[in-house]
Amino acid sequence: MRYALIAILALLALLIIAPPLLGTGWQYALINALIAALFAAAFNLLVGQGGMLSFGHAAYFGVGAFTVIHLMQSVEYGDIPFPTVLLPLAGAAVSLLCGALAGFFATMRSGVYFALVTLALAELLHSLAPHWDEMFGGEAGLSSMRMPSLGFTFGSTLEVYYLTLSWVVICIGLLYAYTRTPFGRLTLALRDNEQRIRFMGFNAHGTKIVVFAISAMFSGVAGSLMAISNETANYSVFSTQVSALVVLHTFVGGSTIFFGPIVGACVLSLFTFVVSGVTHSWMLYQGIIFVLVMLFAPKGIGGVIQAHIEQRHALPWKRLAAPYALATLAGLMVACATVFVVQSLEIVLSREYAAAVARTGEYAPYTVFAREWQVFHPFTWLFPVLLLVPGLYLLRRAFARIQTLWDKDDDDDGDIAAAPRELMEGGH
Amino acid sequence: MPRWITTAAAITALGVISPAVQAEPLKIAIIESLSGPQTSTGRLIATAAEYVIDQANADGGFNGEAIQVKEYDNAGDTSGAATKFREAAADGAHVIIQGASSAIGGQVTEDVRKHNIRNPDNPIIYINVGAEAMELRGKKCHFHAFHFTTTAPYRTVPLMQVMSEQGDLGKRVYSINQNYSWGRDMETAIVDNADRFDYQVVDKVLHEVNRIQDFSPFVARIKSENPDSVITGNWSNDLLLLMKAVGDANLDITFGTIFMDQPGNVANAGNVAEGHYVAHSSNIELLDEAGTEAYRKATGHYPVFIEPTTLNGVGLFAEALKKVNFDGGDIDVNEIAKAMENTTFDNGLGGMHVRKADHQAVIPIVVSQVARDVKYPVDGTELGFKPIKTVAGEDAIYPAQDSCRMRRPE
Numbered sequence: 028m029r030y031a032l033i034a035i036l037a038l039l040a041l042l043i044i045a046p047p048l049l050g051t052g053w054q055y056a057l058i059n060a061l062i063a064a065l066f067a068a069a070f071n072l073l074v075g076q077g078g079m080l081s082f083g084h085a086a087y088f089g090v091g092a093f094t095v096i097h098l099m100q101s102v103e104y105g106d107i108p109f110p111t112v113l114l115p116l117a118g119a120a121v122s123l124l125c126g127a128l129a130g131f132f133a134t135m136r137s138g139v140y141f142a143l144v145t146l147a148l149a150e151l152l153h154s155l156a157p158h159w160d161e162m163f164g165g166e167a168g169l170s171s172m173r174m175p176s177l178g179f180t181f182g183s184t185l186e187v188y189y190l191t192l193s194w195v196v197i198c199i200g201l202l203y204a205y206t207r208t209p210f211g212r213l214t215l216a217l218r219d220n221e222q223r224i225r226f227m228g229f230n231a232h233g234t235k236i237v238v239f240a241i242s243a244m245f246s247g248v249a250g251s252l253m254a255i256s257n258e259t260a261n262y263s264v265f266s267t268q269v270s271a272l273v274v275l276h277t278f279v280g281g282s283t284i285f286f287g288p289i290v291g292a293c294v295l296s297l298f299t300f301v302v303s304g305v306t307h308s309w310m311l312y313q314g315i316i317f318v319l320v321m322l323f324a325p326k327g328i329g330g331v332i333q334a335h336i337e338q339r340h341a342l343p344w345k346r347l348a349a350p351y352a353l354a355t356l357a358g359l360m361v362a363c364a365t366v367f368v369v370q371s372l373e374i375v376l377s378r379e380y381a382a383a384v385a386r387t388g389e390y391a392p393y394t395v396f397a398r399e400w401q402v403f404h405p406f407t408w409l410f411p412v413l414l415l416v417p418g419l420y421l422l423r424r425a426f427a428r429i430q431t432l433w434d435k436d437d438d439d440d441g442d443i444a445a446a447p448r449e450l451m452e453g454g455h
Numbered sequence: 456m457p458r459w460i461t462t463a464a465a466i467t468a469l470g471v472i473s474p475a476v477q478a479e480p481l482k483i484a485i486i487e488s489l490s491g492p493q494t495s496t497g498r499l500i501a502t503a504a505e506y507v508i509d510q511a512n513a514d515g516g517f518n519g520e521a522i523q524v525k526e527y528d529n530a531g532d533t534s535g536a537a538t539k540f541r542e543a544a545a546d547g548a549h550v551i552i553q554g555a556s557s558a559i560g561g562q563v564t565e566d567v568r569k570h571n572i573r574n575p576d577n578p579i580i581y582i583n584v585g586a587e588a589m590e591l592r593g594k595k596c597h598f599h600a601f602h603f604t605t606t607a608p609y610r611t612v613p614l615m616q617v618m619s620e621q622g623d624l625g626k627r628v629y630s631i632n633q634n635y636s637w638g639r640d641m642e643t644a645i646v647d648n649a650d651r652f653d654y655q656v657v658d659k660v661l662h663e664v665n666r667i668q669d670f671s672p673f674v675a676r677i678k679s680e681n682p683d684s685v686i687t688g689n690w691s692n693d694l695l696l697l698m699k700a701v702g703d704a705n706l707d708i709t710f711g712t713i714f715m716d717q718p719g720n721v722a723n724a725g726n727v728a729e730g731h732y733v734a735h736s737s738n739i740e741l742l743d744e745a746g747t748e749a750y751r752k753a754t755g756h757y758p759v760f761i762e763p764t765t766l767n768g769v770g771l772f773a774e775a776l777k778k779v780n781f782d783g784g785d786i787d788v789n790e791i792a793k794a795m796e797n798t799t800f801d802n803g804l805g806g807m808h809v810r811k812a813d814h815q816a817v818i819p820i821v822v823s824q825v826a827r828d829v830k831y832p833v834d835g836t837e838l839g840f841k842p843i844k845t846v847a848g849e850d851a852i853y854p855a856q857d858s859c860r861m862r863r864p865e
Contacts, residue, residue, distance in 0.1 A: 050542075052538070052542030052545045055537070059538060157634065160639075164561075165590060165635065165636030166557040166558050166561070166588050166635055167558065167561030167590040168533065168558060168561045168562065170561070170565040172569055172572075253534070256537075257534065257562070258565065258566075259533065259562050259565050261533045261558050261561065263532060268532070300538065303530055303535070304527070304528070304542070307494070307528060309490060309528075309530075310490055310491065378498070378755055381755050385755055386753070
């Protein structure tokens with residue numbers, strides 16, 4: 028616990044100190060990562076803790092965004108005085124109301140039916156929004172400008188970053204505190220056995236509405252922060268893509284652990300920012316990561332980290348070091364082979380390359396990994412195979428070794444090590 | 456530490472002296488949808504824009520340096536566009552080119568406007584080559600935004616005019632459009648021009664965007680009104696499925712469209728497309744052969760769909776660059792913007808220029824008909840776009856909107 032606190036404080040210090048040294052592009056990417064983290068944490072309150080998988084959380088995110096953009100416009104035109112720093116409160120309030128209303132209907136059912144109702148409610152907004160220009164601004168969207176508040180102009184990205192950071196830290200803190208309250212425990216019980224809650228005399232439906240509304244409220248804060256940062260809101264925010272992305276973030280990060288979705292959202296947002304600047308195939312890589320995580324670590328990145336932290340005293344670290352290093356090396360080989368093939372195909376199959384071939388009549392060498400490759404040279408296509416085959420072999424060997432080492436630990440104290448076995452084998 | 460300070464001082468001193476030696480290169484950012492569902496349009500825009508800049512660079516670049524172009528992938532959403540805009544601004548971009556979507560156009564133009572308010576010393580120009588929403592030239596207009604594509608009324612008027620002259624418009628016109636801002640702009644334009652071209656709008660329909668798989672109920676409605684022509688701003692599947700449903704019902708109705716020339720449309724529609732009209736800002740049949748062949752040689756294909764618009768817009772920008780001269784010194788973006796207002800560019804069909812009131816480009820519009828006897832058949836079919844008439848920009852353009860209040864820099 029003490030280490031956890033130190034780690035969080037160190038991370039926080041880094042988040043405060045580092046951004047002024049970065050360019051505005053990175054500052055803005057960090058803002059987006061923070062917003063995605065809060066959205067995922069709010070979403071996970073419903074999914075991971077309440078056991079209710081929603082496919083329409085974009086609705087509450089979007090409601091928060093549109094509430095704030097309307098309020099910002101009123102402030103900009105001088106109709107209402109409202110401090111910029113407190114804008115997310117308005118988004119939170121409206122999303123809370125909408126969440127309570129939608130939650131009332133959605134939580135009448137559970138499982139797949141619940142998911143479908145949330146999806147339907149979000150689609151309702153998604154198809155309504157393009158028809159209502161005054162409220163949602165049509166295709167070009169609504170736009171406003173941040174007004175100075177509390178001595179800050181909020182003109183620079185850095186000021187917006189600190190505003191976002193403050194709100195995200197406070198909200199994630201509140202969400203964490205929530206899990207510690209008796210009501211938070213009740214939420215967990217709701218996931219595990221709803222029947223039992225009813226027998227214990229609690230109102231299960233009422234509890235679910237409250238959980239849904241709180242999740243919607245924090246999603247609304249995330250949407251508000253997005254509107255403040257972009258200074259625009261467009262009805263595309265209600266699209267299923269937004270709802271799907273938060274599911275992706277949550278499950279890659281690991282929905283069973285509080286910090287899992289936050290890690291997942293940060294990692295994937297920054298991954299998108301960095302990789303989309305380098306290659307157009309970034310969506311493919313994102314998909315590959317999702318599939319791999321679901322297959323080999325169903326508890327997500329957060330689950331892997333947590334299993335290690337829980338087992339830190341029981342694991343034979345010295346003997347694990349070699350297979351871990353080997354697994355990393357083999358993983359890198361496989362990754363290099365994959366990236367090489369994808370990038371090669373991206374270049375060779377592109378229109379530009381086809382045009383160049385048609386123009387000059389020859390297949391020019393192309394560059395991947397800072398080296399030139401001939402399209403029809405056998406080594407070009409042997410190279411990924413040479414990386415992939417031994418890479419996969421070594422990866423299997425390394426994981427088999429890691430498995431035995433974790434299992435040995437299993438013999439010593441039986442019950443806690445069930446998690447890592449599941450983690451490696453992909454069982455649920 | 457002291458050594459660090461001296462080094463820093465030395466670098467700063469160098470920095471003060473060096474500008475005279477190193478000219479400031481003009482930087483252009485293409486913020487487009489280069490991955491995701493809108494890639495096909497985004498890629499075309501980027502290709503065409505880069506083609507023009509490459510030519511300008513072959514002619515000696517600008518300000519004594521080659522013009523630098525960088526692609527930024529907005530991944531097809533507004534948040535991605537906002538991220539890439541900030542990255543481009545941090546990279547020192549002077550000009551931003553975008554066009555594949557009005558939603559992203561709304562984001563980019565607003566980001567540019569706010570950037571210019573906050574950084575009056577380093578303004579940025581936005582060149583819109585594809586976003587057609589009226590609002591971008593209305594409430595959201597500003598001095599640094601230039602719109603080189605048309606809007607709903609801009610294309611509808613010449614379309615109606617030529618169809619009327621050809622006797623294909625008739626007295627009974629049916630309006631069917633997608634229910635969002637673009638489709639509603641189209642409907643307004645169709646209704647507003649009824650007196651001018653002497654027709655009656657027998658029915659108007661707004662339907663969901665890209666969700667309808669079966670248009671036969673709509674066709675039944677069209678049939679019951681017995682129109683002479685159907686005018687639609689539909690694009691993609693909504694256009695294809697509508698045309699096919701009308702073809703299947705054996706109705707002899709002429710379509711007036713805006714997006715028939717999207718690659719793949721004619722191939723998908725087949726013979727059903729023949730005889731229908733399209734209003735676009737260029738037609739390859741009318742262009743100088745040397746120019747189109749040069750384009751094909753460089754990019755592997757003839758300029759299609761949104762590419763001519765991009766070539767025109769970026770072409771006018773490149774022409775305007777010839778009018779300003781900073782002698783290798785710092786680039787004043789406002790000067791370039793003012794030069795763009797005063798530049799006339801021949802796009803092969805006639806002169807085009809930018810209207811000062813809202814920075815909407817005044818471009819000639821070609822109205823074409825899908826026909827067999829063409830020089831450049833499209834999509835591997837025998838069909839192509841036969842130009843019927845070119846309407847001068849001044850005759851086609853809509854009046855500037857009152858909602859545009861442009862503040863000009865001193």
